Amino acid sequence: MHSICWNSLVERIFPSRKDSEHLFGLTWRPMLQFLFLVGRDLDRLSKMTTQGELKERIADFVHGADGLGNTYPTLSDRKPIDTFAPDYLIQKVNEFPGEITIVALGPLTNLAAAVECDPTFAKKVGQIIILGGAFQVNGNVNPAAEANIYGDPEAADIIFTCGADILVVGINITHQVYWTGKDLEDLGRSDSKFGKYLYAASHFYATYHREAYDIDAIYLHDPATMVAAVDPSLMTYATGAVRVQKDGICKGLTLFNNSNKVWHDPTDWCGIPPVKVAVTVDRERVASLLKERLTAP
Template sequence: MAVQTENGGAQTTTTTSKQSSSPKKVIIDTDPGIDDAMAIFFALKSPELDVIALTTIFGNVQTTTATVNALHLLEFAGREDIPVSEGSKTSLRGAVKDRIADFVHGKDGLGNTYPTLSDRKPIDTLAPDYLIQKVNEFPGEITIVALGPLTNLAKAVEMDPTFAKKVGQIVILGGAFQVNGNVNPAAEANIYGDPEAADIVFTCGADILVVGINITHQVYWTGKDLEDLGNSSSKFGKYLYKASHFYAKYHREAYDIDAIYLHDPATMVAAVDPSLMTYATGAVRVQQEGICRGLTLFNNTNKVWHDPTDWCGIPPVKVAVSVDSDRVASLLKERLTAP
């Protein structure tokens, strides 16, 4: 159920969660990534979700490494039954991805832990085709949780005009709404990775819920929380504690904090229990050129514009504007430390 209130002329929505009789079918589009590993493990330990596949994309690592890491994480979790579909190796218009966040996640994407990798291979079907296939197989039932650049989803939108209406929901980690970005003052990393793709997805008309770094910078684990993961009886907690040493070092150097931001896992929580955040509804566009390339612009006013603009007729999306950060961080810790 959605309860709407007025907030300075803008519409704010509080979503209350209702337990479904069956878990959501979820495809995770991911670029693992230490916090991707957190989000994937959390999803696998959440009875509210039925993870039916991972699709991979560049971002924290190159796409081929993302695929290798996705296969490894599923094997570690004992979920070799879940297929992995490899995604695009370049941005939507063909540019080679030139910014990989190895300084955040390590050369291997997993904190330079270099774990033993899986012998399993990805399926033959590429990610955009696989997304289309599953959305057509289960119309209205698939939730896609997008944790990296939106290239695979934009390709699916362009390839299948019915995709946006058939997907159940797209939950996106991306954007910086009324705060500075984390690549530069204008842009958040996932949107910066493929701004053209992001603009296509945000305006495609699907049911979209966006969690930006204005939210995820409020959700964190402290050094003590990480110690608790390492001291837990959970293999997931111990794994993430080890992988997070590199990630924590980056946060100390970049933000001067003894904590780590929980970007991807907080976004996965929104798929599990959206009531832990509130949302404003409106149109989102993405700046595609210049020094503000990758900037997410959000129009959630009720103003009627006098002249026709590129904002007219844009389908609305839901953007997270507040979060119960303590409950989100606690839920993540609780499930990832449980034996």
């Protein structure tokens, strides 16, 4: 099994310990820091840079200026490979056809470019698991849109309609999976160097949640999505076509058609390959699994 992920927490939630499992990392800077913290080597990790035109929305008010809660950790002196991100994705999918699982925890710019550059990409990738969208709930950028989809709605629509095996975990799910202030304190008291660091890095994120949502807790968006890769049975899914609003007041809206209705007139959802959208989650089991994995010594 081969996994490509944009988030370094995967190495703790989904440790690749078998010779047949390989992890390729895309968010190289925090990935290197987290692997350094947990004492893991890079023999199963390829680093890369993202180049080209990106539609960036920097949420430093959520994650801090450094993306790590303003902890500004000392970074490894290792450098990423000098490869254009979509080319790297295409290379790995062609090297391991049907075996690659991509876990996308940010805007889908690089994936969409890979799909457009290689017409066989969607059929060769094993599965794409996406953190994104707000299904039958309000968004977190505005009432219509979730942040990752809002960051590049054109790319998201390309991916949702490309025909790959796609599983989507939206904030309708991740807003049900959280750690309370007590859970965070448990991280700080754990024997895990990684857990202690997460506790320190979570202060800024927890402050945002108190101010934005009036809760003493943090939503576990990225880790909860990783659980869909580790144990998909902890969620249930509905199947149908997803389209993304690309502009206007509802820019970034993910509209899911899982109706059995036969439409009288053709719609933009007709003939679109279906995707799986998570609709329920076993909150307690997911939160407990994450706490167990992320506080392990």
